[in-house]
Every structure is written in C-alpha cells, then in structure tokens.
Amino acid sequence: MQTEAAAKTVERSRTDVAAVNASDSDLVLLYPRPVTRTRMGAAMSDPSLFDLLDWDQLSNADGESYLLKVEQLVSQLRGKLFVDRSGSGVDLRIAGIDDTVYSEDTEVVDSWGKFYLPQEVKMCVFAVVEGPSSTTALVLMTCEDRKMYGYDGEDLHEVASDLKELCFKGLEYPASKSYYHGEAFKDMTDDEWAEVRKGAVGKRLDKEHQKLVKAVKSQFLESLS
Template sequence: MMRDTPLSTENKWDHVKSEFLDTYTNAGFVDLAKIPKIVKSHCSTRIPLVKPKSYSLRVCGQEDTVYAGNEDELEAWKDFYLPKRMEMEVIGAIDDFPCEAFGLQLVLLLCEDGNIYAHEDEVLHLVARSLKELFSSGMTFPGIETFQLGECFEYTEEEYNKIMESSEVKEVKEEHRKFREYLDLELLQALTDFKKQIKAELSTASDVQTEEERIRPMEALMCCDDVHQNPMPVVPWKQQTKPTHHQEQEHASFLGTS
C-alpha cells in the first residue's frame, strides 16, 4: 500500500500558494468563502517573500494577529478606508516588520477584487494587485496606494474633519484605543511578572556564581525598566505628498530592494 510522501518545504509553499490562487475567478475576483478553510488548513505556514528580503507571510486568520478578539476591526477595514465598501478576509501577517503598526505586525487582507492590503495602524496599504503578484514579485511597502482611516469620505478638509467627529468613526477609534490599551496592560503585566521572577532569582543567587551570571539578571531588570510605549499621535487631515526621490532611495535601500 502506497503512503503519501511528506511534502518538502518548497513543495508545501507551492501547494499553499496554489490553493490561494485557485480562489480567483476568470474575471479576476476572489471567492472569499473559500479563504477561511485554506487559512485554517495552513495556519502558521510561513511563505518567504521576494521582497522585502528576509520577511515571510505567516498564514493565519485574524484570531492569530494582534487584533484577535476585535471583531469590529475587520468591519472597519471594510467600511472606513477604501472609496467603497469591500469584503475582505485576513490571510496572514508579517511579524516584526519596521513600521508604525501595533506590535510591529502588518496584517494582510485579501480583498474581493483580488487586491492585497496591509494594515498599518490607521492606514491601509495596497501592497500587491493580486496574490500572484505578491507571491512572484513580493510586497510593495509603503503601498502602491495608501488609504487613511476616514479618507473614503474625503471631499474637503472641513468635511473630512466633520466626518472624523461623527459618532460612527469616534466609536471605531474608541474601540481601537481600548483594544490597544488592553494589549498594553497585558504586556505590562507580563513584564511585571518577569521582573518579579528576576528579582526572586537575584535574592536566591549563590555566592559561587560567576560575575557574568550575576550581571545577566540585573541587565534583564534594566531592560524591563526601559520598556515603554508612547501613544500613537493623532494624524490631522492633509493632502498626501509624494515622497522625494532621496526618500524613496533610502527606503528601498533599507528594505534591500534597490
């Protein structure tokens, strides 16, 4: 009796990519109903990206991102960024990415029109026109286009500010603030517990410890004392400006895409 041979790592990547790409219709749209099953089947699989170099797409749903449990966030992504409401599904995250996203985590969203967006705090970046482009060419960040929270309602500065003061947008921003506050408290508690553990180890330290062994927990305590997070600044309404050629070169050099 023949047994299935385990897929090699590269073959597994190709298999996952193929399943994602099969959700596209001939017209270029996506059958989003198929996405949750694919994500669940391949959760935690890491698919290396062509660019930015050294980064991977970690396949996961919203429940495995920093926005786990925040059901309103996905609705906000659908309603309050793009020119018109678009259905979306979370397909993964890029972890420890240098950006303004909470937890340095970009959440990747597959839109019904086939586009791929990355969420960075209160900005959606169009990072690829399709999954095929994402897998073959990599992610464009900052995005090909960017959309700020509430920008879909933008007409004039006065109208924009009025809408940003609306009860719906205020509610979304307040929920976002509370959720970030909750995550901050969890992080603070974890650091506090870690600090207590280090202090306990110091208090029971043996006299025969080496100098390096005595210094290591002290350094850990200093790191705990230094950890803090400033609140995200409120971004006022403004017309977007194109980055200078020098800024584009610096960013490309940083990501290793030049």
C-alpha cells in the same frame, strides 16, 4: 539532471531553513527579495506559496465565493511560515483574524472594510508579516476586488494586485497606493454624509469623535495644572 550549481543551491536552501528554526516543520522557502519587495516564489524543489494555492479555482471565483475559498485556504495552511532566505528577516505566516493582535478589537477590524476604500467591502485576513520593526505585525488581507492589502496600525496599503502577484513579485510596503482611516468619506456630498450619520457607521464615527474630544480636553486640562 541537476547541475552542480543547482545542487549547491538546493543544499544551501535546506541549510538556511534549518538555521531559521530546525524544529519548525511548517517552514517553506521564498525567493530572495530585492530591497523594497518581498519575494514569495518557489525555491528549487521546495513548495512555494503559489504551489499550495489552487489558483485556477481562486482566479475563477468572484465576490463571496472568492472570499470563502481564501478562508478555506487559510484554514488549511494556518500557521505555515514562508521564509525569505535573502537574509532580510521579513517572513510571512498564514493566519486568520484570531491570530493577529486585533482579534478582540472589533472596531479596528470593522474599519478595514468600511473606512478606508472608496466602496465598502468585506475583508478576509490572509497572513501576518513577521520581521524587522518596519514591517512587524503587518496584517495582510484581501476582499472582493482580489487585491491584497496590508494594515500597519494606521494606514491600509495595497501591497499586491492579487495573490498571484504576491507570490511571484512579492509585497510592496510601504505601498505606492495607501488609504488613511476615513478616506472612504472624503468625496461624499452633504446629503450622502447625512445619510451615513444615520446608520451604524455614523454612530461609530460620532463615538470616536467624542472619545477624541474627551482625550484632547483631558490633555489640555493636565497641561494647565
């Protein structure tokens, strides 16, 4: 039997949802978050992100099998909004790559799995964060290592150790562990780098380098005129 306090909490939760968007049937509440982390747990009897995961299957899947299950999950929950009722304004919407601002930017999308982490991986977009300017359009993704990463347009941040931590402890952003574009190559030997330059990744890096040189040259000439 619910206590009076619990009943009031449920009612307040329902009111908060209605206040965010009364017409959005996809709203799901989150726990209030502390200052630096967004809570994504259940709110009383309302379904949470974790409630909607088949965690047993996800936790037992590896590599490609894990990514396939995440893709299926995104397909099932696509568009669903998980609301942080603490008033922070930071919410999470389940999304695929086609739902992000990078849907047609193949170079950026390819770079997530090739240019940031020590080992090349395959990234699967899971959600986008909606809210204040500091976190708006943060794209959440995961790969074979099960960790959750967030891309903010510059760096790749390790925002949670896995989906379970994302649900119960929230995402950490800015993260204590982040990777910059090109960090994947920082410890390469000359021989390893020479091998990379022969392949598609090396050709793309050369292309980006030439583009940068051209842009800098153009700016320099403009400054002289």
